[in-house]
Amino acid sequence: MNIGEAAAAVALPAKTIRYYEEIGLVRPRRDANGYRAFVETDLHKLRFLGRARALGFSIEECRALLALYEDDSRASGEVKAIASKHLAEIATKIADLRAMEATLSHLVETCAGDGRPDCPILADLGGEPH
Amino acid sequence: MNIGEAAAAVALPAKTIRYYEEIGLVRPRRDANGYRAFVETDLHKLRFLGRARALGFSIEECRALLALYEDDSRASGEVKAIASKHLAEIATKIADLRAMEATLSHLVETCAGDGRPDCPILADLGGEPH
DNA sequence: ATAGGGCTTCCAGTCACTGGAAGGTCAAGA
DNA sequence: TCTTGACCTTCCAGTGACTGGAAGCCCTAT
Structure with a gap:
């Protein structure tokens, strides 16, 4: 093939x-x-x-998982360790993204989005106190 | 400085x-x-x-936002468009990560994580029917 | 014989930095 | 005055996981 x-x-x-x-x-x-x-x-x-x-x-995690997959004498604890670590990283990423989302969605909601220059999004990025 | x-x-x-x-x-x-x-x-x-x-x-979004920030005659709609698009991408990423998290947390929970080779995580990756 | 599609390798580009080498500059201390 | 060490400069290479594209070989059908 x-x-x-x-x-x-x-x-x-x-x-x-x-x-x-x-x-x-x-x-x-x-x-x-x-x-x-x-x-x-x-x-x-x-x-x-x-x-x-x-x-x-990641590719390196895949490599390790594949090696374990092909190793009949593996310990499932090793697999679980890799997966748990990855799960924690996913949770961290989700938390980071949710924080971004919270901030940004609030800013987007309060922005008129019309032809005028006033913009709370830029005001925030520019460091203007809330 | x-x-x-x-x-x-x-x-x-x-x-x-x-x-x-x-x-x-x-x-x-x-x-x-x-x-x-x-x-x-x-x-x-x-x-x-x-x-x-x-x-x-992204850097290119930052470049655009910075240009708008420095443009007194900007339209806030342009800013809002960039931010809204980014917000949608964040939401997509969160959804993707949450799907991964759901699958993976279930697998991790059902894995004994001991010295034995049996492992539902590898079974799933190996395509074994649930 | 030729046209097309699929296959090969190799090189460059992506994104947003980050590390490191080689070397110039400056202020403080012996 | 000399030296040390902390700055600063530029330039090059590497990161992760591909992706696009060029140049060229292979196979099948017409």
Whole structure:
């Protein structure tokens, strides 16, 4: 199976799959003509990676998770540690974004948004006391 | 005022201020020795940029906002448009992160996290049906 | 034979910095 | 006066995870 077909099968861009090979996440064998030849285990790994990335894990976390996935003697505690750390980072990001959202939505609400120059958004950014 | 003192005054790294100059967001004059010499209006701009960045605006959005800030004949509608667009992006990001959080927190909760290999997190990433 | 689509590699760009090297400048102390 | 150390300068490279594009090979169908 060539890269185009594999890309369609796992819903990842071909470019991304090449990149994953370059950084050693997958190692498809090659046909005599130099084309990558993907087999089912490659596709399985790629789907794993796609799902892990969709959950926001970094590439290095994906690499670690994939290694654990393939290690029959793993301890689930290691997996849970990675996931918990990531979960905490997600929570932090959400909190940061919600703080931005709170401030900004208030400013947007109070801005007339017409043709006049007066603007509480710029006033706030400019440091004018509330 | 040299860059170090300016950096302390506006709570931005000196490196960042140099970068902002490089991309044309600030234009401090120079002393005879080549050192940047910041005056109060430079600091004011830098504080504006710091606050806008803290609200998550991109550099290009900051550039646009700063231009509007300095344009006495601006229309607040332009500002509001930029801010509203950004607000929508923040909301999207929050929704994405919350979806990740929901999935992942469920998986983490159901993972024993001990020395055994069984792990619902890896099972999910591996595509095993629930 | 040729046209097209798919494949290959390699290089550059993204965003907003950040780190570091090599070297000039300045104020204080011995 | 000399030196030390803390500044400052520029320039180059790296970050994360791709993405776009160029140049060129391969395969199939007409």
